[in-house]
Amino acid sequence: MVHHWLSTHVADGDLVVDATCGNGHDTLMLAHLVGSGGHVISVDIQESAISNTGQRLKEEGLLNRVSLHHMSHERILEVLGNRSVHCAVFNLGYLPGGDKSLVTVPESTIVAHERLLSRLSPGGVIITTVYTGHVGGPDEAEALFGWANKLDGKHVVVARHEWVNLEGQPPHILLIQRRPSSSS
Numbered sequence: 168m169v170h171h172w173l174s175t176h177v178a179d180g181d182l183v184v185d186a187t188c189g190n191g192h193d194t195l196m197l198a199h200l201v202g203s204g205g206h207v208i209s210v211d212i213q214e215s216a217i218s219n220t221g222q223r224l225k226e227e228g229l230l231n232r233v234s235l236h237h238m239s240h241e242r243i244l245e246v247l248g249n250r251s252v253h254c255a256v257f258n259l260g261y262l263p264g265g266d267k268s269l270v271t272v273p274e275s276t277i278v279a280h281e282r283l284l285s286r287l288s289p290g291g292v293i294i295t296t297v298y299t300g301h302v303g304g305p306d307e308a309e310a311l312f313g314w315a316n317k318l319d320g321k322h323v324v325v326a327r328h329e330w331v332n333l334e335g336q337p338p339h340i341l342l343i344q345r346r347p348s349s350s351s
């Protein structure tokens with residue numbers, strides 16, 4: 168579902184952000200979508216995630232379309248400078264195959280969303296996969312959806328996707344789009 172939305176919102180030449188690059192699956196998808204004229208900024212707090220993503224992109228011959236930054240996503244403006252972005256993607260929780268105690272946390276997740284929202288170009292989107300099945304997940308989901316619900320509908324539209332018939336605790340997806348006509 169997320170990759171379907173990415174493919175409808177990201178175009179050739181775009182500047183986009185993967186705010187939790189993990190094993191690089193989303194970064195790889197984004198690198199294909201932005202084409203040779205676009206660029207992907209990918210960040211993660213784990214060194215292993217940065218190297219896994221780098222290796223994946225190298226194997227596909229697309230490493231030149233990506234900048235990798237070993238840092239927390241709430242520092243994203245240090246990398247972006249004055250540039251605006253067409254899309255940012257977050258995949259919250261822990262690194263599959265990695266340390267499950269190292270998870271995204273509501274404080275930095277929300278600050279990172281706020282900062283990226285402030286840099287979204289008109290019509291741009293933030294797409295976030297939100298998990299509730301791990302320790303801390305429900306609190307993060309509640310805080311993030313609570314923040315998103317209060318965003319001003321004059322400037323951004325917010326949607327929430329959920330699967331209603333799946334067993335376990337399937338993720339929810341948060342979609343935030345800056346209105347094409349919004350100037351702030």
Ligand SMILES: C[S@@+](CC[C@H](N)C(=O)[O-])C[C@H]1O[C@@H](n2cnc3c(N)ncnc32)[C@H](O)[C@@H]1O
Pocket residue numbers: 186187188189190191192193194210211212213216238239240241257258259260261262263269270271272275276
């Ligand atoms: C579910 S994984 C991401 C999977 C990734 N999208 C992929 O395609 O493989 C979540 C990632 O968020 C990272 N993370 C946790 N807190 C972070 C933070 N404050 N800033 C950036 N990345 C963070 C974790 O290290 C982990 O790699």
